[in-house]
Amino acid sequence: MDLEMVFLYLSAALAVGIPALATGWAQSRIGPAAAAALAEKPELTVTVVLLIAIPETLAILGFVVAVLILMQGGG
Amino acid sequence: MSRIRILGPRGQLQSVLGCVQDLGLVQLVEPSETESLSLLGLTPEQARHVRGVRKVVKDVDTALELLGQTPSPPKTAKDLDLRRAALVAGRCRRELEGLAEQHQQLEEERALILKFRPFFAAFRKIGESGLDLDGIRVFYLILKKDGEEELRRMRAAFRQALGDGFELLSQPSESGESAMLLAVPAADAMKAEQLLSEAGVQALSLPDQFEEESVGSTIQRMQARLGELPGELATLERQRRRIAEDRGRELAGIQATVRDYLATIEATEKAVVTPRAFVVEGWIPSAARPDLERQLGKSFGDQVEIEAVSSEEWAGDTVPVVLHNPRLFRPFEAITGMMPLPKYGTVDPTPFVAVFFPMFFGIVLGDIGYGTMLGIISLILRIRSKPGAKLRSISEIGLACSLFTIIFGFLYGELFGDLGHRIGLHPLIFNREEAFFPFLGFAIALGVVHIVLGLLVGAVKMFRGDKRRAIGKGMAAMMVVLIALALMAASGMLPERFFTPLVIATLVALPILIVAEGVLAPIELVSTLGNVLSYARIMAVGTASVMMAIVANRMVGAFGAVWVGVLFALVFHLINFVLGVFSPTIHMLRLHYVEFFGKFYSPGGSQYRPFRHWSARESATDERSA
Numbered sequence: 001m002d003l004e005m006v007f008l009y010l011s012a013a014l015a016v017g018i019p020a021l022a023t024g025w026a027q028s029r030i031g032p033a034a035a036a037a038l039a040e041k042p043e044l045t046v047t048v049v050l051l052i053a054i055p056e057t058l059a060i061l062g063f064v065v066a067v068l069i070l071m072q073g074g075g
Numbered sequence: 076m077s078r079i080r081i082l083g084p085r086g087q088l089q090s091v092l093g094c095v096q097d098l099g100l101v102q103l104v105e106p107s108e109t110e111s112l113s114l115l116g117l118t119p120e121q122a123r124h125v126r127g128v129r130k131v132v133k134d135v136d137t138a139l140e141l142l143g144q145t146p147s148p149p150k151t152a153k154d155l156d157l158r159r160a161a162l163v164a165g166r167c168r169r170e171l172e173g174l175a176e177q178h179q180q181l182e183e184e185r186a187l188i189l190k191f192r193p194f195f196a197a198f199r200k201i202g203e204s205g206l207d208l209d210g211i212r213v214f215y216l217i218l219k220k221d222g223e224e225e226l227r228r229m230r231a232a233f234r235q236a237l238g239d240g241f242e243l244l245s246q247p248s249e250s251g252e253s254a255m256l257l258a259v260p261a262a263d264a265m266k267a268e269q270l271l272s273e274a275g276v277q278a279l280s281l282p283d284q285f286e287e288e289s290v291g292s293t294i295q296r297m298q299a300r301l302g303e304l305p306g307e308l309a310t311l312e313r314q315r316r317r318i319a320e321d322r323g324r325e326l327a328g329i330q331a332t333v334r335d336y337l338a339t340i341e342a343t344e345k346a347v348v349t350p351r352a353f354v355v356e357g358w359i360p361s362a363a364r365p366d367l368e369r370q371l372g373k374s375f376g377d378q379v380e381i382e383a384v385s386s387e388e389w390a391g392d393t394v395p396v397v398l399h400n401p402r403l404f405r406p407f408e409a410i411t412g413m414m415p416l417p418k419y420g421t422v423d424p425t426p427f428v429a430v431f432f433p434m435f436f437g438i439v440l441g442d443i444g445y446g447t448m449l450g451i452i453s454l455i456l457r458i459r460s461k462p463g464a465k466l467r468s469i470s471e472i473g474l475a476c477s478l479f480t481i482i483f484g485f486l487y488g489e490l491f492g493d494l495g496h497r498i499g500l501h502p503l504i505f506n507r508e509e510a511f512f513p514f515l516g517f518a519i520a521l522g523v524v525h526i527v528l529g530l531l532v533g534a535v536k537m538f539r540g541d542k543r544r545a546i547g548k549g550m551a552a553m554m555v556v557l558i559a560l561a562l563m564a565a566s567g568m569l570p571e572r573f574f575t576p577l578v579i580a581t582l583v584a585l586p587i588l589i590v591a592e593g594v595l596a597p598i599e600l601v602s603t604l605g606n607v608l609s610y611a612r613i614m615a616v617g618t619a620s621v622m623m624a625i626v627a628n629r630m631v632g633a634f635g636a637v638w639v640g641v642l643f644a645l646v647f648h649l650i651n652f653v654l655g656v657f658s659p660t661i662h663m664l665r666l667h668y669v670e671f672f673g674k675f676y677s678p679g680g681s682q683y684r685p686f687r688h689w690s691a692r693e694s695a696t697d698e699r700s701a
Binding site: 045050063 | 413515608612
């Protein structure tokens with residue numbers, strides 16, 4: 001495997017990995033606050049689901065970019 | 076929704092209200108026009124009576140809540156005997172509250188003794204060591220995990236202050252903390268307390284009943300109590316069940332009758348009167364008005380009149396909202412209902428949800444095998460659920476989702492992942508294992524359609540009021556389409572000659588958008604394009620699902636013995652099925668609530684609560700949605 005392919009796979013891994021970590025970090029902050037809010041106000045369930053789902057866009061877009069890198073690079 | 080005014084002779088007020096309550100169609104409100112009329116207030120005696128009724132309602136509600144279950148009330152409603160109702164409700168509430176209090180005390184005692192459990196071994200050691208504990212003060216301590224260093228420091232501090240005149244026993248507990256028992260001469264108790272406080276170690280206090288006892292007997296009493304407590308708790312539970320059996324149905328009956336009675340009193344308070352006539356006003360779904368007119372006409376002839384209140388007399392925000400959809404779409408009101416109700420006169424998104432939610436779900440999961448499994452589970456749930464129950468709606472949504480999953484399973488040629496390809500199923504549109512780009516393009520195209528539809532719905536609804544903003548929304552929708560087409564031309568999916576005209580058209584549309592929606596409109600447009608990109612999750616989650624299924628199938632040949640592989644594959648498919656149902660649900664909800672609803676949805680409607688006979692289930696639903 002030549003160096004170009006190594007960088008290609010590395011780029012794809014970083015493209016999906018870093019946003020996934022960021023998503024995980026964001027959700028780790030939202031989760032406890034959401035759990036506490038739900039204990040007080042169970043009617044906030046939908047808002048909580050949305051708040052937790054919002055950072056997932058980062059990981060999804062990261063995944064799309066990774067796929068684009070792999071497909072464009074012929075990996 | 077129509078606002079109506081019911082007029083009639085004052086003497087007929089109670090009978091008319093009774094008839095309206097039987098029909099259960101009108102949400103009563105205070106009349107908008109009260110000149111020359113006065114609210115039918117209560118005399119001091121009536122007010123006292125109402126307070127009494129409210130107390131019975133409170134007693135019976137508390138009693139039924141403490142029973143933990145709501146038995147169904149007797150089928151034939153009895154006439155209200157308020158005196159007996161008050162007596163039964165009050166007595167049951169007091170008995171049940173007493174039982175609940177005792178139950179709580181016993182639970183607290185058990186929790187406290189369990190805290191001391193780690194000390195039991197230490198106590199035994201003291202007994203074995205033959206320590207004379209007369210004139211000795213004992214402290215019970217908990218030392219946090221990895222506290223050896225702290226224990227060493229504490230021991231040194233005590234040795235320095237008290238010499239050998241103390242005993243410190245420690246016993247590690249299951250949680251990793253150490254239970255400690257400190258025994259010092261009673262004369263040194265103050266000094267020991269001060270040392271403990273300096274070391275930041277808190278002493279546990281003994282339950283009241285053990286405080287005066289010697290150390291030796293304390294452990295025996297505690298162990299004995301631990302043995303006795305389950306029996307005492309079971310006795311309390313038996314007493315509660317006996318009350319539930321003896322009085323449960325009667326209490327449920329009282330609750331229904333008294334709440335009905337209270338509703339009638341509250342309705343009466345909303346009526347306005349002259350010396351001879353009464354007027355009540357309320358909201359009624361327009362389609363139901365003929366029913367009310369027919370029923371009142373049949374019961375009261377032309378003595379009672381119904382007239383429409385002109386829309387100039389009421390503001391739009393006060394109109395209650397009721398979602399009304401065709402039978403096929405109705406289960407999806409459960410999804411819309413998780414959001415605050417839409418304002419009156421705005422768009423109910425349920426029909427759109429009913430079309431797009433199961434379709435997107437099917438596009439993501441897209442597998443004949445998983446679709447069939449989901450269909451069977453949904454069917455079982457549907458058979459087991461009662462009509463109108465939330466579970467019934469969920470099961471019907473599940474059925475719609477399973478149908479789309481099977482349809483897209485055929486289109487992708489998938490049956491439990493690539494098993495379909497092995498038995499001769501061929502993809503009719505694309506193979507999700509390999510066709511990442513077509514799947515991504517498909518997902519984004521769905522995003523364009525969904526978002527543009529949302530913008531257009533918003534524009535159409537807004538056109539009656541704010542025409543300028545409606546044009547802005549329409550322009551935003553057009554620009555999303557133009558940009559999408561320009562990107563397609565740039566990537567070769569459309570003839571390249573379209574690219575320049577599309578870019579020019581986009582540039583021409585931009586100033587119109589800014590004029591219509593303001594200078595922040597371009598930022599809003601970028602956000603809308605971000606919303607479109609968010610639909611890439613349809614491809615991402617779908618690809619993850621199919622890859623998991625393929626991995627499950629490959630397990631068959633990966634473990635030497637075939638049966639081990641098959642077992643692993645089945646378990647993995649089961650996990651993938653659970654994830655495959657849960658994940659698209661959450662993501663599709665998000666796409667609807669955030670991306671789609673954000674383009675036109677106006678929350679803030681108030682729930683339509685007609686004046687009708689009370690029922691426990693409807694009351695619970697109302698409280699949840701309030």
